[in-house]
Amino acid sequence: MYAIEINQLSKVYKNGVQALDGFDLCVKEGDIFTLLGENGAGKSTLIKILTTYLKSTSGTVKMLGLDLNKEADKIRKQIACVFQQTSIDTFLSLEENMLFQGKLYSIPNDEAIKRMESLITVFGLSSYRNLPVSSYSGGVKRRLDIALNLMSNPKILFLDEPTVGMDVQSRNAMWDMVRKIRSELGTTIFLTTHYLEEAEVLSDSICIMKKGKNIVWGSRQKLTKLLDINYIELCLLNINIKKIEKYLCNKFPKWKLILKDSSIYIQNDKDIMDLLLKVLLQEKIQFESIGYVKPSLEDIFIQVLEEANI
Ligand SMILES: Nc1ncnc2c1ncn2[C@@H]1O[C@H](COP(=O)(O)OP(=O)(O)O)[C@@H](O)[C@H]1O
Ligand SMILES: [Mg+2]
Incomplete structure (x- = not known):
């Protein structure tokens, strides 16, 4: 009841x-x-x-x-x-x-x-x-x-x-x-x-x-x-964060990217970390840190709203 x-x-x-x-x-x-x-x-x-x-x-x-x-x-x-x-x-x-x-x-x-x-x-x-x-x-x-x-x-x-x-x-x-x-x-x-x-x-x-x-x-x-879905957080030093995001979007159209402050968040999946590190080194993109993070309430909203197409 x-x-x-x-x-x-x-x-x-x-x-x-x-x-x-x-x-x-x-x-x-x-x-x-x-x-x-x-x-x-x-x-x-x-x-x-x-x-x-x-x-x-x-x-x-x-x-x-x-x-x-x-x-x-x-x-x-x-x-x-x-x-x-x-x-x-x-x-x-x-x-x-x-x-x-x-x-x-x-x-x-x-x-x-x-x-x-x-x-x-x-x-x-x-x-x-x-x-x-x-x-x-x-x-x-x-x-x-x-x-x-x-x-x-x-x-x-x-x-x-x-x-x-x-x-x-x-x-x-x-x-x-x-x-x-x-x-x-x-x-x-x-x-x-x-x-x-x-x-x-x-x-x-x-x-x-x-x-x-x-x-x-x-x-x-x-x-x-x-909450099980985790993200890769890429903190960038570069002020050209939009350019880097665009570059990653074009190169990996299947990746789900979120831009927030001076970081790019990528919904994690297998091989993504390896590929990302490779590209960052190849293209000499400077970054402050890279690692896995749990999603925040805001990330969950983005994910849910996207799935529901609201
Ligand atoms: N007495 C009130 N008069 C006018 N607006 C209010 C009043 N109480 C809350 N609000 C507004 O209603 C919305 C929801 O507030 P609230 O219920 O306190 O949210 P929460 O508890 O989730 O922080 C907010 O935009 C808040 O500014
Ligand atoms: Mg309250």
């Missing part, structure tokens, strides 16, 4: 910016779902609409079997959202924050204590329970904020760029927490990111969006397949 079904969703802000443009998507119940997109793609706009903070211009959303346009109140009680800015009160301890959250959701005190204890145990947060939240690092605060939002036992948890700006250690701790939420609590998780790696290691399913549109949608394997 799907936890979320989005149909032809559009959002035009008052200033005329179209943040969502006929967006379609389904998210399976129990999945860790990742919405990938660069800054400005429309990720936060979509999350704000799904969490009932913002109204769409047109289109329909069904969440947990309910119509978002008609039954927003019922939906709101069954979901939780952690935005980029934490909502946690930094003057209170984790314990105080959690019990306060319990009151907000009218959870009986006994039940609130039970939930708090179980969340603290599952996520290994006992060392944070009694000190004010202000004494912790940004990464820890984010995790405490998520634990706090789980007090209401939501069926879907929305996380908007949960690891942005984090160091590797905090990021790994966050990934562990997200996996645990799914495995221990069975919560459907909808998270956004602009890190390809995050989507690759964490998700069951993904969607890549650009300019408010759904460009790629499927299982993680689909993303891995796209």
Whole structure:
């Protein structure tokens, strides 16, 4: 069953910016779902609409079997959202924050204590329970904020760029927490990111969006397949980069070349590196470096859009 079904969703802000443009998507119940997109793609706009903070211009959303346009109140009680800015009160301890959250959701005190204890145990947060939240690092605060939002036992948890700006250690701790939420609590998780790696290691399913549109949608394997194609990056010293690109295009019309800054990227295939090195030496083309690189989000877009002929 799907936890979320989005149909032809559009959002035009008052200033005329179209943040969502006929967006379609389904998210399976129990999945860790990742919405990938660069800054400005429309990720936060979509999350704000799904969490009932913002109204769409047109289109329909069904969440947990309910119509978002008609039954927003019922939906709101069954979901939780952690935005980029934490909502946690930094003057209170984790314990105080959690019990306060319990009151907000009218959870009986006994039940609130039970939930708090179980969340603290599952996520290994006992060392944070009694000190004010202000004494912790940004990464820890984010995790405490998520634990706090789980007090209401939501069926879907929305996380908007949960690891942005984090160091590797905090990021790994966050990934562990997200996996645990799914495995221990069975919560459907909808998270956004602009890190390809995050989507690759964490998700069951993904969607890549650009300019408010759904460009790629499927299982993680689909993303891995796209990432499998690597590129040869040729950094050039020469300012005649366009001339060199033209030369390579004429000599090897089958190669897929992308020009970016002072580099040429060539979609890798067998023998390409050998041929390229030979030509560079023969023609005495000076270069700064040459090597294999993984594709970026932008490379994936170019590749996908080319294949789809958009
Ligand atoms: N409140 C707003 N009013 C007008 N335009 C907005 C507003 N919020 C976001 N936008 C614009 O909508 C587009 C999508 O933004 P956003 O949803 O924040 O993308 P993302 O989260 O992927 O970075 C951007 O062009 C952004 O400038
Ligand atoms: Mg955003």
